[in-house]
Amino acid sequence: MSAVTLGSIRATFATAIGQAGYKAYSQPLGTVIPPGVVIVPAEPYLEANTLNSGGLIWQLNLTLIVVVAYLDNQAALLNLEDVVVKVCRNLPRGTVFDTVGQPTVEEVGPSSLLTCRIPVSIRANLTNPA
Numbered sequence: 001m002s003a004v005t006l007g008s009i010r011a012t013f014a015t016a017i018g019q020a021g022y023k024a025y026s027q028p029l030g031t032v033i034p035p036g037v038v039i040v041p042a043e044p045y046l047e048a049n050t051l052n053s054g055g056l057i058w059q060l061n062l063t064l065i066v067v068v069a070y071l072d073n074q075a076a077l078l079n080l081e082d083v084v085v086k087v088c089r090n091l092p093r094g095t096v097f098d099t100v101g102q103p104t105v106e107e108v109g110p111s112s113l114l115t116c117r118i119p120v121s122i123r124a125n126l127t128n129p130a
Helices: 006-019 073-089
Strands: 023-025 036-050 056-069 104-108 111-124
Touching: 006 023, 006 036, 006 056, 006 111, 056 073, 073 111
Parallel strands: 023 036
Antiparallel strands: 036 056, 056 111, 104 111
16 A cells, blocks of 8 residues: 555646646646646645544645636636636545635746636545655
């Protein structure tokens, strides 16, 4: 059985986003090629939950920042909405989310991007990396 680490969970999200047809970045970057999704820690990042059995399960909170090129208002918004729906349909089993933030124009490196944030949570029994 492989270890369940924070990195392996982010990789699971990246794989799911890739299966939706988009590039996933598992850490913040200076330059992002749209369309894609940047996976970053949320606040709080980790929440510990004790079980009746005395065990511990963690809730990992992430923010998925969906990015598309911002060249034309209407086309960018339609593209962003399409990416959001496809990504949300492909999130890993057990992912909890209930909101998508409003679209915002952000400067990332040399590019203007239309972005929105999707806060997600997933519970995991984290292990120490080998």
